Amino acid sequence: xxxxxxxxxxxxxxxxxxxxxxxxxxxxxxxxxxxxxxxxxxxxxxxxxxxxxxxxxxxxxxxxxxxxxxxxxxxxxxxxxxxxxxxxxxxxxxxxxxxxxxxxxxxxxxx
Numbered sequence: 001x002x003x004x005x006x007x008x009x010x011x012x013x014x015x016x017x018x019x020x021x022x023x024x025x026x027x028x029x030x031x032x033x034x035x036x037x038x039x040x041x042x043x044x045x046x047x048x049x050x051x052x053x054x055x056x057x058x059x060x061x062x063x064x065x066x067x068x069x070x071x072x073x074x075x076x077x078x079x080x081x082x083x084x085x086x087x088x089x090x091x092x093x094x095x096x097x098x099x100x101x102x103x104x105x106x107x108x109x110x111x
Contacts, residue, residue, distance in 0.1 A: 051077060051085040056094055059110030068097070068106040 011019075048056065054075055059066055068086060072079045086108060089095040097106040 049085075051081055052089055055082060055085045056089055056110065059095060059108060063110075065107050065109050067100070067103060068108055071108070 054077070055071055058071060058074060062070075068082060069079070071077075071082045071086070075082065077085075086095060086097060086106070090097050094111055096109045096111070098109075099105075100107050
């Protein structure tokens, strides 16, 4: 009876098992990577130093675009600390910075 099934489908039973195993493995791999990617998104914000957390919170509270100099004026941090925190946040893709030639400072957009 097994011969009739393999002859009718044109596939050997071992090939069918191998295909099903591969399909299950692919689904497992995709789910694992999807979960790992969403965990990384949350992890980017969990372990922020206080300077970065303060800058990010102010940027999100203000909304829209802020000048880098405004962060220094509103937070108890010197301009170098603000610049370092923003550079780190930019690396983590939590903010975007664009140079404003007329004002000679960065414009910061919080994501």
